[in-house]
Structures are given as C-alpha cells and as structure tokens.
Amino acid sequence: MLFGRAKKNPIKIADKGVVEWKYTTCGYCSTGCSIEVGVNEDGVAVSSRGIGGAHVNQGKLCLKGIFEHELFKSSGRGSHPMVRAKRFLPWHAVSWDEALDKVSGEIKRIQSTYGRDAFAIVSTGQIMTEEFYTLGKLARGVIGTNNYDGNTTLCMSSAVSGYKRSFGSDGPPGCYDDFSHTECLMAFGSNLPEQHPVIYWRLKTALEQRKFPVIVVDPRVTMFAQMADVHLAIQPGTDVVLLNAMAHVILKEGLHDQAYIDAHCSDFETFRALVEQYDPDTAAPICGIDADTIRNVARTYAKAGAAMSIWTMGINQSTHGSDGVVGINNLNLITGNIGKPGGTSLSITGQSNAMGTREWSSASGLPGYRALEKEKDREEIAKYWNIDPEFLPKKRGLFQTDIFPAIETGQIKGLWIVATNPMTSMANTSRIRKILEKLDFLVVQDAYQDVETTQYADVYLPAAIWAEKEGCFTNTERRVNLTRNAQTPYAESKPDLWIFTQLAKRFEQAKNMKWPEKAEGVFDELRELSKGRFLDYSGMSYDKIEQNRGIQWPCNAETAPDGSPRLYVDGVFNHEDGRAKLIPLPFVDNNERPDGEFPFWLNTGRVVEHFHTRTRTGKIGNLNKFSPTPYMEINPDAGARLGIRHGEYVRVTSRRGDAVVMAQFTQRVPPNMVFIPFHFHDCVNRLTLGLLDPHSRQPAYKQSACRVERIEEQSAAARRNHDARAF
Numbered sequence: 092m093l094f095g096r097a098k099k100n101p102i103k104i105a106d107k108g109v110v111e112w113k114y115t116t117c118g119y120c121s122t123g124c125s126i127e128v129g130v131n132e133d134g135v136a137v138s139s140r141g142i143g144g145a146h147v148n149q150g151k152l153c154l155k156g157i158f159e160h161e162l163f164k165s166s167g168r169g170s171h172p173m174v175r176a177k178r179f180l181p182w183h184a185v186s187w188d189e190a191l192d193k194v195s196g197e198i199k200r201i202q203s204t205y206g207r208d209a210f211a212i213v214s215t216g217q218i219m220t221e222e223f224y225t226l227g228k229l230a231r232g233v234i235g236t237n238n239y240d241g242n243t244t245l246c247m248s249s250a251v252s253g254y255k256r257s258f259g260s261d262g263p264p265g266c267y268d269d270f271s272h273t274e275c276l277m278a279f280g281s282n283l284p285e286q287h288p289v290i291y292w293r294l295k296t297a298l299e300q301r302k303f304p305v306i307v308v309d310p311r312v313t314m315f316a317q318m319a320d321v322h323l324a325i326q327p328g329t330d331v332v333l334l335n336a337m338a339h340v341i342l343k344e345g346l347h348d349q350a351y352i353d354a355h356c357s358d359f360e361t362f363r364a365l366v367e368q369y370d371p372d373t374a375a376p377i378c379g380i381d382a383d384t385i386r387n388v389a390r391t392y393a394k395a396g397a398a399m400s401i402w403t404m405g406i407n408q409s410t411h412g413s414d415g416v417v418g419i420n421n422l423n424l425i426t427g428n429i430g431k432p433g434g435t436s437l438s439i440t441g442q443s444n445a446m447g448t449r450e451w452s453s454a455s456g457l458p459g460y461r462a463l464e465k466e467k468d469r470e471e472i473a474k475y476w477n478i479d480p481e482f483l484p485k486k487r488g489l490f491q492t493d494i495f496p497a498i499e500t501g502q503i504k505g506l507w508i509v510a511t512n513p514m515t516s517m518a519n520t521s522r523i524r525k526i527l528e529k530l531d532f533l534v535v536q537d538a539y540q541d542v543e544t545t546q547y548a549d550v551y552l553p554a555a556i557w558a559e560k561e562g563c564f565t566n567t568e569r570r571v572n573l574t575r576n577a578q579t580p581y582a583e584s585k586p587d588l589w590i591f592t593q594l595a596k597r598f599e600q601a602k603n604m605k606w607p608e609k610a611e612g613v614f615d616e617l618r619e620l621s622k623g624r625f626l627d628y629s630g631m632s633y634d635k636i637e638q639n640r641g642i643q644w645p646c647n648a649e650t651a652p653d654g655s656p657r658l659y660v661d662g663v664f665n666h667e668d669g670r671a672k673l674i675p676l677p678f679v680d681n682n683e684r685p686d687g688e689f690p691f692w693l694n695t696g697r698v699v700e701h702f703h704t705r706t707r708t709g710k711i712g713n714l715n716k717f718s719p720t721p722y723m724e725i726n727p728d729a730g731a732r733l734g735i736r737h738g739e740y741v742r743v744t745s746r747r748g749d750a751v752v753m754a755q756f757t758q759r760v761p762p763n764m765v766f767i768p769f770h771f772h773d774c775v776n777r778l779t780l781g782l783l784d785p786h787s788r789q790p791a792y793k794q795s796a797c798r799v800e801r802i803e804e805q806s807a808a809a810r811r812n813h814d815a816r817a818f
C-alpha cells in the first residue's frame with residue numbers, strides 16, 4: 092500500500108500476508124484495548140491492530156500493543172518442562188508427566204511434614220480469569236494452603252483495601268466515559284500518558300470536546316503534570332494530609348453535599364472532628380503545598396457539578412496507601428461524587444487482569460467477591476466445588492509481602508510462583524535472593540524460562556502466553572473482554588489452565604470435583620457463581636463479549652449485552668447498613684526520609700516502552716531499542732553539586748544496597764529527589780525499602796532515601812550495563 096507523498100519517496104506499508112484477523116484483548120496493561128492479531132496462511136501471527144469501534148480504544152493502541160504479536164516467538168521462551176537434581180546445577184528437559192509428578196510429590200511431601208500452610212503459592216495479574224478461578228479452586232479446594240496470594244499485592248491491594256473500607260466491597264465504581272461528563276478531574280500519583288496511554292487519549296479527546304480543569308498531584312513534573320492546569324508537587328507520602336485539608340476547606344465553607352451524606356454515608360461527625368484539625372495552614376508545611384492552593388483546589392473540586400479522581404501507584408505504593416484511597420473516597424462522598432456520570436473514584440489498575448484475580452482467583456477470599464470469613468460464602472463454594480466446608484480456612488492467610496518473610500523464618504518451605512518475577516519486582520531484592528535460596532522447593536511457571544526468578548527454581552513449567560490461549564480479562568472499568576486463541580502454544584508450552592487441571596488430577600481430593608478443560612466451560616461456572624451478586628456475569632457469553640467488544644459487570648439478563656457503566660448509582664453501598672463509611676484518617680509519618688547520609692528521596696515508576704520487569708518488552712526490538720538502559724532522573728543543580736555530567740554513570744546507594752545507572756538531567760525532579768524506572772533487573776529494587784501498608788500490606792516503593800556518587804570508571808560501567816541488558 093502507498094500513501095502520502097505520491098511522487099517523491101512515498102511511504103510503503105509492507106503487505107504481511109494476513110489472511111485472518113483474530114479477536115483478542117491486550118495482555119499488558121489494564122486499559123483493556125481490543126486488538127486483532129493478523130495471521131498469515133501458515134497460521135503465524137504477523138501483525139496487530141486496534142479494533143475500530145471498540146469502546147475502550149476505538150482503534151488506538153500504544154506501542155506495546157502495536158508489537159504484541161512479536162511476543163509469540165520472542166527470545167527466552169520456555170520450550171520444555173525442566174527439572175534439576177539440585178539448585179544451580181544444569182537443567183534437564185522432561186515430559187509434562189514427570190514435571191507435574193515432581194511438583195505434586197513435593198507439595199505432598201512438604202505439607203505432610205510441615206503442615207498444609209508450609210507450601211505457598213504466589214500468582215500474578217496476567218493470566219486469564221478462567222485460569223485464576225481454576226488456580227483458586229486448586230489452591231483453596233485441593234492443595235488447601237492458606238498462604239496463597241497474587242503479585243497484585245505489589246500494585247493494587249491498597250485500592251482493594253480502600254474500596255472495601257469505604258464502600259464495603261472491591262470494584263471500581265466509574266468508567267472511562269466519565270471523562271466525557273466530569274467538570275473537574277484530579278489525578279493522584281498517576282503518570283497517565285506513559286502508564287496508560289490509551290486512557291490518556293480518552294481523557295484528551297474529552298478535553299478537546301469540552302474544557303474542564305485537570306489537577307495533577309505528583310512529586311515529579313511528569314508528562315501528565317506538564318499538561319495539567321494545576322500541578323501540586325506534593326511531599327512524598329503525604330497525600331492523606333492534602334486530602335484531609337481539602338475536606339477541611341469543603342466542610343468549613345459549606346461546599347459539601349449534606350443531602351448525599353445524610354442519605355448515603357455513616358460516621359460523618361467522627362470524620363468532621365478529625366478533618367477539623369487539618370486546616371490548610373497546618374497541612375501546608377507537611378505536604379509541601381501552600382495553603383491558598385489547597386483552598387483553591389478544594390473549592391474547584393467541590394463546586395464542580397461532577398468531579399472525579401483517578402489514581403495509580405503514587406497513592407497505592409505507600410505506607411498510607413489504603414488510607415490514601417479512603418481519603419479520595421471520603422472526598423468524593425462528601426461532595427456527592429459517587430455513582431453519577433463524571434463523579435467517581437476510579438483506581439487505574441496495573442496489569443491486564445489484575446481485576447480478574449481480584450474477582451475470581453480466591454487469593455484474598457473466595458470466588459466472586461466472597462469472603463473466607465463468612466460462613467455462608469464458605470458453604471456456598473464448598474457445595475459448588477463438592478468439598479467439605481471445613482476444608483476452607485476461616486480467614487485469609489499471608490499476603491505476598493508476608494509470604495517471603497515467612498520463608499525467611501522457616502514457616503514456609505515450598506513455593507509455587509506463577510507468572511511473576513519477585514527477583515526483580517520485590518523491594519530489597521538481595522534479601523529476596525537469600526529468601527529464595529532458603530526454600531526446600533521452588534517451582535516457577537512462566538512463559539519465559541529466562542525470567543530472573545527461575546535461577547532459584549528446582550522445576551520450571553513453560554506456560555503458553557496471551558493469545559496462545561483463550562479466556563477473559565477484566566479491565567480498569569470492570570469491562571470483561573475476550574482473547575480468542577490466535578496461535579498454537581510455543582514448542583511444548585501449555586496453557587496455564589491445562590497445567591492447573593493436570594496438576595489437580597494428581598491429588599485425591601480433586602477426584603470428585605469438576606475440572607472443565609475448556610476456558611468457556613470454566614466461564615460457565617463463573618456465570619453461575621455470580622448470578623444475582625454484585626459482580627454479576629450471568630448475562631455474558633463469549634460471543635456476546637466479542638460482539639460488544641467487552642461488557643461491564645454487573646451484567647444480568649436485563650442489562651445484557653451492555654452491562655453497567657457505573658456502580659452505586661442508587662447510593663446503596665455494600666456495608667451491612669447499605670451506607671458508605673466516612674473514615675477519619677489521622678496521619679502518622681512513618682517513612683524513611685532523606686538525611687545527611689542519604690540526602691535524596693528515591694522515587695520509582697514506569698516508562699512507556701516497558702511493562703513491569705521487562706520479561707516481555709525487554710525482548711521486543713522496537714520497545715527495548717527505545718529504552719535499553721537503566722537511568723536515573725536527577726535535577727541539574729543536584730548533578731552539578733555532585734560533579735556529575737548528563738549521561739554519565741553513577742552509583743546510587745541506600746541502606747539496602749547499591750545500583751549503577753545513567754544520570755539523566757531533568758527539571759522533572761526537584762533537587763532533593765531522584766527517579767529510577769522499576770523495570771530493570773539488579774537495579775532500583777536493590778535499593779528500595781518497601782515498608783508495608785498496615786491494611787493492604789502493599790510496599791512503599793516510592794518513599795525511601797539514597798545517595799548518589801559519580802563512578803570514576805565510566806567505560807567499565809557502560810560495558811557492564813550493556814552486557815547485563817543485552818538479550
């Protein structure tokens with residue numbers, strides 16, 4: 092195809108020989124873009140394109156989605172199950188039967204010797220919902236360990252915890268369409284243009300049609316902050332103080348929605364008494380935003396006909412993460428901004444199916460937002476699975492971030508890791524390395540054998556990836572979307588669903604349970620188990636989902652096929668009294684802070700080219716080419732003070748360890764802060780402290796202290812970095 096300059100150097104688009112386009116949903120982030128994968132006459136995926144008319148992305152993709160078909164044959168994929176006699180000895184390829192016999196044998200050995208909870212499972216936000224549900228059935232209903240969690244504790248558990256505390260249930264109440272109705276948007280700790288480019292495009296489109304104020308709260312001058320009407324460069328970890336002060340102004344000046352509070356909220360007076368203490372003059376020196384700006388922002392938000400808040404890791408990854416979410420919910424409750432077009436608290440989720448694991452994996456409870464703590468919920472699920480209700484624990488076990496310390500103390504002896512990479516993603520990775528070495532048995536199940544954590548494994552199970560399988564993801568706005576099978580799995584790799592069901596068959600308890608082998612059969616179980624519940628899937632089917640380009644739950648026979656764009660439209664919440672709770676949030680400053688020895692705030696985050704630990708994007712030429720090197724943003728004044736030049740390598744040191752990165756001078760960070768992307772192995776998470784939020788157990792990746800020194804041997808540092816990142 093030719094277009095553009097017809098006579099001089101016309102642009103040529105290569106004909107890739109696509110003979111069929113297969114419907115899928117992007118497997119990277121939680122935006123949930125609909126993608127078609129083009130396959131040629133040999134059945135090989137050769138192209139990806141956004142689907143015009145899809146609600147979410149309307150034909151758009153970010154650069155990760157554009158190259159997604161290259162994943163199927165990218166380097167590092169695992170081709171065969173592998174075992175080895177002893178850790179760090181060479182691997183041997185074995186049959187699936189041998190590998191699964193070994194895994195089930197080790198689980199039984201550890202559990203019979205040390206107890207059921209001595210074997211732990213840590214999963215992901217990346218596999219399909221049907222796979223999550225089946226893994227949960229296996230973990231809770233067959234293996235019976237209570238130490239089972241997902242890596243979503245590293246990114247979303249503060250949002251989950253905050254929603255539950257405020258509204259009585261998890262579940263983001265709003266949708267992307269709210270951008271088209273809101274009169275004020277406030278974004279907390281979210282660099283939307285880089286993290287969720289297509290959601291940002293939705294926001295920009297809404298702003299082009301109708302201007303409304305955008306307020307960005309972030310310690311860095313991010314890309315998002317640069318386009319905002321107001322940027323609040325907050326002190327790290329003090330969002331709760333800002334939110335309390337805004338509530339103070341709103342209540343003091345009578346800008347709140349008393350009728351909404353009276354009808355739908357509880358504990359208003361206790362809340363009012365607490366925020367009374369947070370006048371803007373008291374809050375300003377703590378959160379670093381001047382008092383008049385706090386007043387102006389509070390007035391702008393409260394006076395808008397509809398106002399909405401979005402947030403990402405800047406709120407969640409904090410020792411006050413759950414409180415930050417509750418603070419945002421408080422703000423929206425007192426201004427009557429829940430459940431109406433343009434008025435919402437919308438957590439922008441991270442991984443493609445972080446929502447699916449929250450809904451169906453049983454990691455924090457039981458399927459379909461059921462709780463282990465509720466007898467009725469345990470009985471319903473036990474009956475459906477055909478097991479004794481007494482087999483299920485009566486409360487949740489350890490979170491992921493507590494499972495690792497429990498290995499350190501010897502309480503947990505065996506671990507199964509599914510599609511996550513703690514050797515790069517956890518805080519303080521040198522401690523994680525020692526913890527993994529301490530295990531009696533580690534099995535890693537991942538599409539990539541070269542994922543760093545596999546170095547510490549005894550067994551490796553190669554999983555199929557994304558559209559080598561079939562199943563659903565739920566996106567940030569509760570939209571359930573489908574991935575059709577576009578490719579056969581690579582080499583001997585198998586869909587996670589197959590691996591879970593085959594492993595289940597090796598346990599006596601599983602013999603009287605149903606294990607559908609097709610994803611659509613599992614989806615039928617989800618539909619049955621969700622009927623009449625808050626997250627009702629009963630009106631959905633694979634065909635309806637594909638035809639509609641995704642359906643938002645709740646969706647029953649009456650609301651099918653469109654589902655429900657918003658929750659709590661009737662003002663009835665999921666606490667027992669039907670009301671939302673206004674929760675007072677006293678601020679306790681418990682972060683590590685810069686001092687004489689470690690004078691910089693260390694901030695971490697993402698770049699647009701990479702996803703999480705680069706397990707996938709580090710292998711895709713066009714993504715890795717644009718961002719191949721771990722770097723650090725540092726203010727030019729700070730750099731000059733330290734004798735560093737732009738582009739030189741520096742050593743960054745914290746109380747946990749050190750890392751070598753390239754210095755990039757930019758005014759995006761203030762002189763007392765540095766920022767390092769979290770994607771690279773042996774990099775920023777050697778430095779992070781990761782104190783935990785008391786409610787969500789999510790680590791505070793973004794608030795610790797470090798120092799920076801120039802490296803004398805620049806060429807050696809450059810060589811080391813190049814060798815370490817080359818694939």
Ligand code: SF4
Nearest residue numbers: 117119120124153156
């Ligand atoms: Fe995929 Fe997210 Fe990019 Fe959409 S915005 S194409 S879902 S990575």
